[in-house]
Amino acid sequence: MMLQNLSYMVPLIDIRHLTVGYDENIILTDVSMTIHARDFIGVIGPNGGGKTTLLKTILGLLKPLKGEVIFHECMTEGNHHQIGYLPQINNIDRKFPISVSEVVNSGLMSRKSIIKRYTKKEMEFAGELMNQMGIYEIRNKAIGELSGGQIQRALLCRALVNQPKLLVLDEPNTYVDNRFEKELYEKLRKLNEEIAILLVSHDLGTISTYVKSIACVNHSLHYHPGNKITPEQMEAYECPIQIITHGKIPHTVLHQHEA
């Protein structure tokens, strides 16, 4: 029992005093955070506040101006870091001539030298993943023929096919139907039993029922170790997220409430 509890606290990634920007335009200032083995962190914040920039720095796509991202030993097994990444769907060229299974298999790229064939085991795991995600039947279709939700599923399979220890998702709930959104969150809850998840979302209402902790990114980062966050705290964090109006007064929907 003790051991199991400890496994939650295994640190995967340390983010230390990160300052990130493009040229003179500083986007993140002095950001620090630690991601642990079983974390489910919801990253929220206003558009342009640096959510995607934070993800890209963790993924190694952007070099920080100051500070560092430290990967602990278990994240550097093999010659790649063990992160699965689901990009924003509008980063994807939907007219690109590629099939669903090719997209999924592209997640295996890092595991091997560039020209080696996939092993039977890898292919089976990819097939199993597509089956779980309900896209096995359409695996030979071109992505141009799919709906937004189906593409998201394929991209999620791609992110998971390498069996990562951390899954990073950038606004997975844009352009998908409600049914898939719910399915996705249930899927993530299940995945979280084994791997850490970092989820960027603008939809605070939904994520707060699934995430374990919240990171509010607005040039700086405020880490909140619970999934309930009050408007007062939010204000203290200087986190002007989207305000939704139900009644007369604009307000933020944080968790279940009566309209």
Place this chain on the structure above:
Amino acid sequence: MMENLISLLEMNFFRNALLASLLASIACGIIGTYIVSRRIVFISGGITHASFGGIGMGYYMGFDPILGAVMFGIFSALGIEFFTKKADLREDSAIAMLWAFGMALGIIFIFLTPGYAPNLMSYLFGNILTVSLTDLLFLTLLTVGIVAFFILFYRMILFISFDEEYALTNNTPVRLFNMILICLVALTIVLNIRVVGIILVMSLLTIPQAISNLFTRYFHKMIYFSIFFGFVGSMSGLIFSYVYDIPSGAAIIFALVLMYGIAKIYFLTRKALAR
């Protein structure tokens, strides 16, 4: 007519032209599919026209203009690859600038060259009927190189083209591949200048792909179909050009566009009838 064609086949220059169009179709079928899928047609147009500067330089300094074109082509390809990543230039205007600058340099060099520039027209509009054995040798080397590269690294090329950012997160050598590929694009363009000329070479890299895209949505099939349509197009163009005594480059493009039109109409009517 048939006898005419057979006697044509017996002629050396025509056999060379046939071989050149086969090689060009394979190289352009593969590289064109890459260009179109990755949406770098405009970049490739920039490289094409920049290479005219090298042709002019060749005339002025007295070396093979194609050699100059290779140098300018590779140089501008790597320049675009570098600057579109690093510098804060608006990509499309930068390419337009390169496009025009290459042409301007070429014109200046040719103007400065004493006497008149022989065969200038063949670089602008191409003449497949005058391809030399040296041209054929280089075209063969390039085609073999491209085929080998794409067979060996097919998946890698496909994945990087589809989602470069994702490939970067997987620690794969994206920059190296981009560099090799853009150089292959430049070489394909320059060596095919002899076939259809600077003005028309982009169509050899895009029209077969446009026709293929009507039939398939898969990368590898697009390559096969493009090679096929490219070859049928250049063959028909060659025969047109011989029968009606018109420039071969223009005839090939005409045949390709005609094929696209027929395929498009076929699909449109089939769609209309299916309703």
